[in-house]
Amino acid sequence: MSFIQLEQVTKLFSGTQKPAVDAINLNIERGEIITLLGPSGCGKTTTLRMLAGFEQPSTGKITIGEQVVYDNSNAIPPEKRGIGMVFQDYALFPHLTIEKNVMFGLNKWKSKDRKARAREVLELVGLGDFAQRFPSEISGGQQQRVALARALAPRPHVVLMDEPFSNLDAGLREKMRYDVTNILRKANTTAIIVTHDQKDAFAVSDRVVVMKDGVIQQVASPREMYRCPKNCFVAQFVGKTNLLTGELDKDLKHVRTSIGKVCLPVALNEISDNIKVSIRPEGCQIVAAGAGNYSGHVERVTYSGEYQELYVNFQQNKTSEPMVIYAPIEENIEVGSVVSFNIKTDLVCVVE
Numbered sequence: 001m002s003f004i005q006l007e008q009v010t011k012l013f014s015g016t017q018k019p020a021v022d023a024i025n026l027n028i029e030r031g032e033i034i035t036l037l038g039p040s041g042c043g044k045t046t047t048l049r050m051l052a053g054f055e056q057p058s059t060g061k062i063t064i065g066e067q068v069v070y071d072n073s074n075a076i077p078p079e080k081r082g083i084g085m086v087f088q089d090y091a092l093f094p095h096l097t098i099e100k101n102v103m104f105g106l107n108k109w110k111s112k113d114r115k116a117r118a119r120e121v122l123e124l125v126g127l128g129d130f131a132q133r134f135p136s137e138i139s140g141g142q143q144q145r146v147a148l149a150r151a152l153a154p155r156p157h158v159v160l161m162d163e164p165f166s167n168l169d170a171g172l173r174e175k176m177r178y179d180v181t182n183i184l185r186k187a188n189t190t191a192i193i194v195t196h197d198q199k200d201a202f203a204v205s206d207r208v209v210v211m212k213d214g215v216i217q218q219v220a221s222p223r224e225m226y227r228c229p230k231n232c233f234v235a236q237f238v239g240k241t242n243l244l245t246g247e248l249d250k251d252l253k254h255v256r257t258s259i260g261k262v263c264l265p266v267a268l269n270e271i272s273d274n275i276k277v278s279i280r281p282e283g284c285q286i287v288a289a290g291a292g293n294y295s296g297h298v299e300r301v302t303y304s305g306e307y308q309e310l311y312v313n314f315q316q317n318k319t320s321e322p323m324v325i326y327a328p329i330e331e332n333i334e335v336g337s338v339v340s341f342n343i344k345t346d347l348v349c350v351v352e
């Protein structure tokens with residue numbers, strides 16, 4: 001049995017027609033870092049709040065550790081669920097020192113143990129020297145680590161974090177993704193993180209849960225989700241992709257699309273039309289002029305620093321959406337030129 005289980009959990013807010021969370025099932029293992037990822041309004045925060053006990057499901061069952069924290073006959077209050085919460089704005093008490101902020105989460109502990117534990121978790125998050133400062137005297141990233149220390153201090157079963165990186169600028173955000181993951185791993189804590197940012201999710205998680213309209217679309221490791229997205233929504237939400245539709249050849253391994261035949265990594269079981277394939281931009285490999293299986297006109301080139309992003313249109317089909325292809329920065333590619341490329345079969349994926 002998994003450490004945390006959500007079984008058929010639904011939330012229909014009163015006065016609304018459509019469930020905010022619709023019959024979701026999710027199993028989380030002890031020590032896992034899981035991210036709930038999806039666009040605004042997809043039900044991430046509601047799911048997190050139901051786990052915390054701030055919101056009650058309309059139906060379903062939630063188990064944390066040995067304890068059924070919610071089912072149709074029972075609702076354990078938030079303070080008895082063994083949960084540590086890190087809020088988006090950190091919610092530190094401005095009039096208390098960092099140490100006292102952390103000790104606040106330990107109000108049920110013996111007073112002689114509280115200070116020692118606060119010191120221990122402040123060391124863990126790398127803020128041992130900041131114990132006597134006030135929140136206004138430390139940086140945003142440090143405030144976030146204090147919030148995490150406060151959540152970890154009582155040794156919760158699980159830490160829940162709501163958009164933990166959204167208040168941080170780009171550089172600090174990257175550092176905090178690294179720091180937060182390290183701290184959670186060292187503390188050996190199970191964590192569930194809500195974010196709408198794919199980079200956050202991929203950087204910190206063992207598994208990512210993509211949600212849309214209250215429904216789980218896919219649960220997978222970042223690598224698996226990127227390489228084998230289940231449907232068009234996931235393919236487009238986690239990174240850039242090219243979606244092409246076509247008919248399957250008799251050999252069950254090639255799809256006839258507007259750019260030509262695309263080979264699938266594995267043959268399908270039966271003939272069908274309207275097959276959708278997702279091809280990642282890095283799945284297209286630029287080759288010498290005329291040497292590739294596909295060629296198209298370059299409409300636009302943008303530089304990311306690490307690669308060039310080419311928007312390529314096809315001679316046969318100039319009205320369709322251009323394909324996005326990544327090319328190495330050392331290639332000199334002009335707008336209006338024709339590029340020739342091949343598609344790496346293992347980066348092609350059939351999607352629903």
Ligand code: ATP
Nearest residue numbers: 013016020038039040041042043044045046047196
């Ligand atoms: P965001 O990233 O914008 O925070 P989210 O994915 O966390 O979005 P939720 O906050 O869980 O989404 O909201 C899911 C849906 O439930 C939305 O349509 C929202 O408007 C609705 N909703 C949330 N809270 C309530 C409420 N208290 N009463 C009615 N509807 C609500």
